[in-house]
Amino acid sequence: MLNLLHETPIQKINHPVFDENKIEVFLKRDDLIHPFVSGNKWRKLKYVLADAKNQHKNHLVSFGGAYSNHLLALACAGAMYGFKTSAFVRGEEVRNHILLLCKTWGMQLYFVTRENYKNKYELFNSYFGNDINSYFIDEGGRGELAVKGCAEILNGCTEKFSHTICAVGTGTTLAGLAIAASRQNIIAEGICVLKGAEEMNNDVKLLIPNLDNWHIHHQFYRGGYAKTDEELMQFIKTFASSTGILLDQVYTAKMMMGVIQLVKENYYKPHSKLLLIHTGGLLGLLSQ
Numbered sequence: 104m105l106n107l108l109h110e111t112p113i114q115k116i117n118h119p120v121f122d123e124n125k126i127e128v129f130l131k132r133d134d135l136i137h138p139f140v141s142g143n144k145w146r147k148l149k150y151v152l153a154d155a156k157n158q159h160k161n162h163l164v165s166f167g168g169a170y171s172n173h174l175l176a177l178a179c180a181g182a183m184y185g186f187k188t189s190a191f192v193r194g195e196e197v198r199n200h201i202l203l204l205c206k207t208w209g210m211q212l213y214f215v216t217r218e219n220y221k222n223k224y225e226l227f228n229s230y231f232g233n234d235i236n237s238y239f240i241d242e243g244g245r246g247e248l249a250v251k252g253c254a255e256i257l258n259g260c261t262e263k264f265s266h267t268i269c270a271v272g273t274g275t276t277l278a279g280l281a282i283a284a285s286r287q288n289i290i291a292e293g294i295c296v297l298k299g300a301e302e303m304n305n306d307v308k309l310l311i312p313n314l315d316n317w318h319i320h321h322q323f324y325r326g327g328y329a330k331t332d333e334e335l336m337q338f339i340k341t342f343a344s345s346t347g348i349l350l351d352q353v354y355t356a357k358m359m360m361g362v363i364q365l366v367k368e369n370y371y372k373p374h375s376k377l378l379l380i381h382t383g384g385l386l387g388l389l390s391q
Contacts, residue, residue, distance in 0.1 A: 112131075124366050126375050129378050129379065131260070147243070150249070151249065159236075161185070161236050162231070162238060163188045163189070163240055164190070164227055164239055165244070166223050171192075174190045177190070190213070191213050191220065193220040194216075250310055250311075254279040254283050257283040257284065264376045265375045266290045266376075268292045268294065268378070270294050270354035278311045278317075281317040291318075293317070293320065296354055301321055324357070339356050342356070349388065
């Protein structure tokens, strides 16, 4: 029950900037966990689904935007493990490949205004408050159980790294990664993909108040959440053609570009060994 691939492969990334600055960079391929329940999406859901099962809940309810990889993962995982799923989708009703797959896996979608979407517990209670079988899952799967799952990211990793780095959207994955990194005396860093989200530092502190082995870089959002430009898309194509690895434009491409820029700026000492986390979500590429 609830058992997918956990010890994902680690692949060295060759790039002229890394070679010139004597930095070794590796990518942990959590995108290979599952085609649809991939990367940090599965890690966030693992203990959430187990908790719902332990509480004898059979209806999972969550929240997300129209291109939410979290909702996609939840719909697929729900179908795999025998849960009914529902989701509140932010904004006007639309059709796209993500939502089509969600519905194919049986997820019931409720489109709500951006204003109403802000009150998630109120939405849940108004629709499902009288249903004892319904289980609330916050947007993106975030929460303490999600952090617990993300704290397993480095399980099975025996190589010694100086830093480990992930993209940051809510701070949940970074919080879990910092816990994992603390066990191996590694610095955990995040590349934030949201504009003006410096308050996220406080959110992470609340999740891991006793750790200080982490840092968030806030300068690599490239226009803001889910914003793209020609340079970013060209980087994805160049990276794919030279490594065989796909990155998505919302999270992992911005992470990789951010790390390359930090290396150029001599942020990392020579002979540092970096482990980047591929958090999946590649179906988002089809939105371009």
